[in-house]
Amino acid sequence: MPLSPASLLNSSLQHPLPRLLHYSRRYRLAIGQATACSILNKLFDLAPPVLIGAAVDVVVQQQDSLIAGWGVRDPGAQLVLLSLLSALIWGLESLFEYGYDRLWRNLAQRMQHDLRLETYDHVQHLEMRFFEERSTGGLLAILNDDINQLERFLDIGANEILQVATTVIVVSGGFFLLAPEVAWLTMIPIPLIIGGSIAFQNRLAPRYAAVREKVSLLSMRLANNLSGIATIKSFATEADELDRLRQDSAAYGRSNRYAIALSAAFVPLIRVVIFGGFIATLLVGGREAIAGRLAVGTYSTLVFMTQRLLWPLTRLGQTLDQYQRAMASTQRVMNLLDTPIRIVSGGQALPQGQGAICEGAPIAFSQVQFSYQPGYPILRGLSLTIPAGHTIGIAGATGSGKSTLVKLLLRFYEIESGTITIDGLDLRDIQLPDLRRAIGLVSQDVFLFEGTVAENIAYGSPGASFEDICNAAKLAEAEDFIAQLPQGYETIVGERGQKLSGGQRQRLAIARAILKNPPILILDEATSAVDNETEAAISRALAHITEHRTTIAIAHRLSTIRHADRIYVMDQGQIAEAGDHETLIAQGGIYANLWRVQTGE
Numbered sequence: 001m002p003l004s005p006a007s008l009l010n011s012s013l014q015h016p017l018p019r020l021l022h023y024s025r026r027y028r029l030a031i032g033q034a035t036a037c038s039i040l041n042k043l044f045d046l047a048p049p050v051l052i053g054a055a056v057d058v059v060v061q062q063q064d065s066l067i068a069g070w071g072v073r074d075p076g077a078q079l080v081l082l083s084l085l086s087a088l089i090w091g092l093e094s095l096f097e098y099g100y101d102r103l104w105r106n107l108a109q110r111m112q113h114d115l116r117l118e119t120y121d122h123v124q125h126l127e128m129r130f131f132e133e134r135s136t137g138g139l140l141a142i143l144n145d146d147i148n149q150l151e152r153f154l155d156i157g158a159n160e161i162l163q164v165a166t167t168v169i170v171v172s173g174g175f176f177l178l179a180p181e182v183a184w185l186t187m188i189p190i191p192l193i194i195g196g197s198i199a200f201q202n203r204l205a206p207r208y209a210a211v212r213e214k215v216s217l218l219s220m221r222l223a224n225n226l227s228g229i230a231t232i233k234s235f236a237t238e239a240d241e242l243d244r245l246r247q248d249s250a251a252y253g254r255s256n257r258y259a260i261a262l263s264a265a266f267v268p269l270i271r272v273v274i275f276g277g278f279i280a281t282l283l284v285g286g287r288e289a290i291a292g293r294l295a296v297g298t299y300s301t302l303v304f305m306t307q308r309l310l311w312p313l314t315r316l317g318q319t320l321d322q323y324q325r326a327m328a329s330t331q332r333v334m335n336l337l338d339t340p341i342r343i344v345s346g347g348q349a350l351p352q353g354q355g356a357i358c359e360g361a362p363i364a365f366s367q368v369q370f371s372y373q374p375g376y377p378i379l380r381g382l383s384l385t386i387p388a389g390h391t392i393g394i395a396g397a398t399g400s401g402k403s404t405l406v407k408l409l410l411r412f413y414e415i416e417s418g419t420i421t422i423d424g425l426d427l428r429d430i431q432l433p434d435l436r437r438a439i440g441l442v443s444q445d446v447f448l449f450e451g452t453v454a455e456n457i458a459y460g461s462p463g464a465s466f467e468d469i470c471n472a473a474k475l476a477e478a479e480d481f482i483a484q485l486p487q488g489y490e491t492i493v494g495e496r497g498q499k500l501s502g503g504q505r506q507r508l509a510i511a512r513a514i515l516k517n518p519p520i521l522i523l524d525e526a527t528s529a530v531d532n533e534t535e536a537a538i539s540r541a542l543a544h545i546t547e548h549r550t551t552i553a554i555a556h557r558l559s560t561i562r563h564a565d566r567i568y569v570m571d572q573g574q575i576a577e578a579g580d581h582e583t584l585i586a587q588g589g590i591y592a593n594l595w596r597v598q599t600g601e
Contacts, residue, residue: 016330020150023115023334030107037100038159042166044093048086050174055082100159108154116147119337127343128412129372136227137220142336145215146329153326160319188280189273196273200266200320207259208328214252216332221248259324266320343411345432348425362388363409363520363550368418370408378404380573381418388423391551393561395591396570402554406443406524409552410436422520440518444525446505448497453482454489456497457511464515476511477540478504514545521546523553523560558595567591 024031120143123130168190225232225241232241282303365384371377378401386392394402407413408420411427420427427435437460448456457472458464464472469489473479481504485491497505513521555561562581569577569584569591577589584591 016327016334019334020327020330024111027107027111030103030110034100034103034107034159035162037096037103038162039166041093041096041100042163043170044089044096045163046167046170047089047093055079104159105155108151111154112147112151115150115333116143119143119147119333122337122339122341125341125343126339127341127414128407130339135216135220135224137218137223138216139336140223141212141216141219142332145219146212146332149212149329150326150333153322157319157322157326161323164319189276192273193270196266196270197320200262203262204259204320204324205327207255207262208324209331210255211252211259211325212328212332214248214255218245218248218252221245263320263324343414343432346427346429347431348429349431350423350425350434350438362386362423363552364419364421365405366419366421368408368420369416370404370413371416372413378573379408379415382574384568384575386550386552388550389548390565391546391549391553393558393564393567394552394554394570395556395558395561395567395594396576397590397594398556400570401573402570403524405552406441406522406554409520409522410439410441437516438518439520439522440513440516441522441524442506442509442513443522446497446502446509448493448500448505448508450492450495452487452490452492453485453508456493456508457489457515459512461512461515468515469511472511472515473508475514475545476507478507478511481507510545519549521549521551523551523555525554525556558591558598 123139123143172190221244225245232238285303363384363386365382368379368382369377370379382401382405384405394405396402404413408415409427411432414428422430422435422438449459454466454469457469461468466489470479473482473489482488482491491499493499493505493508497508500508553561553564561567564580566578566580567584568575569589571590577584577587577591579587585595586592
């Protein structure tokens with residue numbers, strides 16, 4: 001079973017490696033298989049120097065060689081036996097190399113796939129406040145580049161660490177077994193190398209953390225500029241934006257150079273230490289062999305094994321570099337997973353097939369208090385009741401809290417005090433999917449996904465037939481313009497629907513709401529960004545879909561709500577006026593003043 005993101009770990013201050021190990025427990029079988037292949041490959045890779053030493057021993061000692069002790073006295077037969085052993089060892093080494101390469105790379109793919117999906121799923125459940133406080137580019141950098149960085153380390157780095165550890169353990173044991181009087185000379189560099197690696201690791205960690213932050217800023221700049229390319233072009237600020245991008249890219253380059261300056265010094269320093277150990281083995285072991293205290297074959301093995309032991313340690317620099325990049329990225333991914341989900345789904349299902357919910361649901365706001373920032377309340381003890389099946393209009397000046405009602409009704413934010421109920425059920429007790437499926441939203445800022453016209457109309461209604469899609473488009477008065485598109489319903493609308501006009505996008509949003517067929521409909525400035533002719537077409541479409549639904553229409557253009565059953569005027573987070581159009585005009589208050597301004601009276 002997948003681990004819950006919330007259960008991954010509690011503290012964002014915890015080192016990323018234990019957190020990654022905790023997360024990877026579900027892959028322990030695959031990790032065990034890949035680890036076994038890595039270790040076995042290295043064991044067979046270390047065998048050739050032993051075979052070389054044995055061959056030298058056969059040539060020098062002949063019938064007194066080590067192989068002769070196995071019962072094979074003829075030197076020629078001994079060499080044939082060594083050749084067969086070499087073929088077997090090389091074959092097994094190649095087999096296990098294929099195994100570890102495939103297993104580690106597949107494991108990396110699985111982990112990055114699962115981690116990306118779980119992180120994205122977690123992000124989807126965060127409240128809207130989270131997205132307003134963070135950049136899209138920064139989140140993209142974590143979901144894409146940081147997770148890919150972890151994949152790169154698992155592709156190569158994990159195997160490198162295992163093989164170096166296997167080499168140190170096996171070769172060290174062999175040295176002390178074959179020539180304990182020389183082995184300590186070879187072992188001297190190892191503590192120095194390990195100590196140096198730890199010191200470099202501690203110095204590199206903050207540098208690579210800074211690199212990841214610069215990547216995030218660079219991604220944010222690119223995502224922001226590509227989204228706002230029309231504005232950049234209209235103000236002819238291409239050169240300015242290029243300069244800003246140059247500065248961000250240069251900052252990323254500087255942070256990388258700062259990290260590289262340290263990581264690049266690792267291998268040269270380690271090579272000096274390794275050279276000392278190799279020379280010591282060469283000289284002291286050679287003297288022992290000359291004095292007859294060490295067999296020539298054993299000495300040959302020691303020299304070759306010293307190289308096999310020490311030189312691979314130089315790759316620790318590259319592995320360490322990958323490791324630190326991966327840990328910096330892992331920290332960012334895990335911190336994102338640690339972000340608490342504040343909007344928690346209730347357990348009560350909405351009675352979709354029973355009672356008032358079928359003919360629109362009654363909605364009640366009771367003493368609702370809410371603020372986006374502490375100390376700056378947007379709603380101040382607001383109370384409002386909307387009968388089932390009625391259409392109400394919400395008017396008021398900018399900043400009076402109109403759109404906030406929509407966000408709270410959809411539970412994009414949590415209220416600070418008071419209650420909001422639908423059909424008598426507190427929103428906090430209702431299952432979030434049920435709540436949001438019961439509400440259809442048509443807003444001023446229509447978002448269309450990259451895809452066809454038909455796919456965008458059917459978004460949120462995956463089981464809809466093509467006939468249903470066409471009927472929804474017809475009711476939304478979108479059928480005519482769709483027929484004029486190059487491929488009709490199969491026309492690609494472009495990112496965010498950029499190939500369509502504002503009015504066309506709006507009508508597709510209405511068709512999407514019609515197809516969803518929700519008991520509650522919210523129209524948030526649905527006609528504010530279109531011309532009068534398009535507004536008239538949209539208004540006709542809305543007249544169809546508001547029947548038998550509880551409808552909340554928020555508008556700056558009062559002409560779109562003048563026929564509502566009741567109109568509420570908001571001022572400073574409270575209901576200042578209420579009544580139908582004629583009553584509010586007669587009162588001569590806020591609504592009447594807004595009407596006079598808009599009609600030019």
